[in-house]
Amino acid sequence: MAGSVHDGQIYSKLFNAGEAARLFTDSAEVRSMLIVEGALAKAQGGLGMIPEVSAAFIHRASMELAIDPGALQAGAGKNGVAVPSLVAEFRKEMQAPEHAQYVHWGATSQDIADTGQMLRLRQLLTLCEDGLKDLLGTLARLASDHAELPMAGRTYGQFATPVSFGSHVSAWGWPLLDLLKELPALRETALWVSLSGAAGTGAEFAGQGAALRAKLAEGLGLGDPGRSWHADRGPVLRIASWLARMAQVLGKMGDDLILMAQSSVSEIKLSASGGSSTMPQKQNPVQPSVLLASARQVLGLKAILDGAGMPRQERDGAAWFTEWLTLPQLCLSAAAALQTARDMAPGLTPKAEEMHAVFSDSLGLLHAEALSFRLAGVMPRPEAQAKVKELVQEVLASGRPLGELARDAFPELDLSGLFSPETQMGDAPANARAFAAAVSAL
Template identity: 80%
Template sequence: MAGSVHDSTIYSKLFDCGEAGRLFTDSAEVRSMVIVEGALAKAQGALGIIPELSAKFIHRASLELPIDPSGLNAGAAKNGVPVPGLVSAFRKAMEAPEHAQFVHWGATSQDIADTGQMLRLRQLLLLCEDGLKTLLKALATQAEAHADLPMAGRTYGQFATPVSFGSHVAGWGWPLFDLLAELEGLRKSSLWVSLSGAAGTGAEFGEQRDALRAALAEGLGLGDPGRSWHADRGPVLRIAGWLTRLAQILGKMGDDLILMAQSSAGEVRLGASGGSSTMPQKQNPVQPSVLLALARQVIGLNAIMQGAGMPRQERDGAAWFTEWMTLPQLCLSAHAALVTANALVPGLKPQGEKMAEAFSGSQGLLHAEALSFRLARSMPRPEAQDAVKALALEVLASGRTLGEMAREKWPDLDLSGLFAPEEQMGDAPATARRFAAAVAAL
């Protein structure tokens, strides 16, 4: 098996990370760092830190000259970071030593690597934003279409009270809606430029350190943190945390669908399902299983990220290396979950007849709570609860329905609509429609 499912020729379509895959390659990493070097030179030239002619030459070269990532492996192995080898290769490719000497002026490897990473994370968040909007529309369509379709609610894996399939879908969608709303703030709080020099003091830039950092941030379209964050991994951890919540929410949806599609329930039919190598009757919930597996992986990776978020002193090689090994996989798997969900949701087909069987097969006990409230109109609530609990035990023992036995026990009690699931869903239909309306207003 390949080191990553996202790089595997066998598994890459199963765990399809879409366009995000192009952001986490050696070529993309090198390209982002060269762009940072060019933008840094341009900002330094404008402030007179390096000759303006050299700055223009370096900036233009950063846009035109390709750097082969394979030539950086020996340097990375020796130095623990690819930037020294990158700077050397860039200077050589420029073939203009009088200008090349000003490349990387005053910066440190972490400035270039972290800022380049932020450029790629910015693109990833754009992909996530587009994917989220598409997914929310698909969920809203399902919620609106099935707002009034009764379905058994379950708590602790047991029948609870009636909900609707539309409200259940809205339950998947609302947290995603919240994540989308958080994106603007996340970008401001986390997509930062890094320019602090060797030990995070910016001493190499003198009194122009703040102006230079601000100019670099403006040139790259990133935020200016107003300080060094070499040993503060908060920006990266906030992005990783947001992506983890995305995968987690989609994992919950996948897990719910696995349960709803299992043979003993059959409440949902998937638009696409997998087959068995030996059992012809099988229709395996492959896409929901992918969502759950990805969520588990991302949650685990985020735990590793939290551990790497405690770098020692001004820079910690081991913590930084851990971040490199972990963050790309977290990003790709979170986006793969979004890609999978977008392929899954439009094809969901709720099975109304199977959902109705849950109500008839439960002997009416899904309406026990409603019965206790109806009975509480004529007696204290605790007494009503005890009476219905005792009657429920009789129902289970006799094999009869709660409705039949309630009518016999309380013949004068108005039970109209009590045992009709469509009349006992509370605000479930309204919840589904509120979600659909909120998405439509985006």
């Protein structure tokens, strides 16, 4: 097996990160850092920190020249970071030493690497935004179309009370909608430029550090934090946390679908399912399983990343290296979960007959709570609960439906509509429609 399922030839289609996969390659990393070096030179030229003609030359070269990532391997192995080799290769490829000497003027490796990473994370968040909107649109249609379709609600894995399939879908969708609405604030508080120099003081910029950082941020379309964040990994952790929560919500969706697709339940039809190498009858819920597995992966990596979120002193190589080991995989697994959910959702089809059968097969026990409240209209609530518990035990012992036993026990009580799931879903249909309306209002 390859070191990452996202990079290998065998499993990359199973854990398909879509367009996000292009953001976490050696070539993408080199390109993003070159963009930062070019934008830095342009900003410095505008402030008179380096000759404008050199700034223009460097900026143009950063967009036109290509650096082979392989050329950075030896230097990264020795220095623990790729930027020194990148700068050396960039200067060499420019073939203009009179201008090349001003490349990377006053910056430190972490400024370039962190800012380049933010450019790629910005693209990732845009892909996630588009993906969430597409997924939410599909879930909203499912919720609206099946707002009135009764299904058994389950708590602790046991039958509870009737809900609707639409409300069940909306329970997947509401948290995703919340995440989508959080994106503007996340971009503002996390997509930051980094430019602080060797020890985070900007001393190399001759008193123009703040102005230069602001100008660089403007040129790159990133936020200006107004300070150094070399040893404050909050921006990275905020993005990772948002991605982890997204994966977690999708994991819950996947787990619910796995349960609904069980042979003993079979309440959902998946448009795509996997087969077994030996059992012809198997229709494995592969896509929901990808959602759950990806969520577990992301949450585990998030814990590692949190542990590295307390770098020592002004900069910490080990903490930074830990980010490199975990953040790309976290991003790709979260992106794979979203891509899988987008591919899967349009093909979800509830099995209405199987859902209805649950209510008759369970002998009316899903209506036990409703019966207790109906009885509470003619007797104290504790007494009503006790009576219903007695009837439930009789149902389990005799196999007779709860409705029959209730009519025998309380012949004068109006039980109309009580054992019809269509009339016992409470606000479930309204909740499903409210979710669909909220998505439509985006």
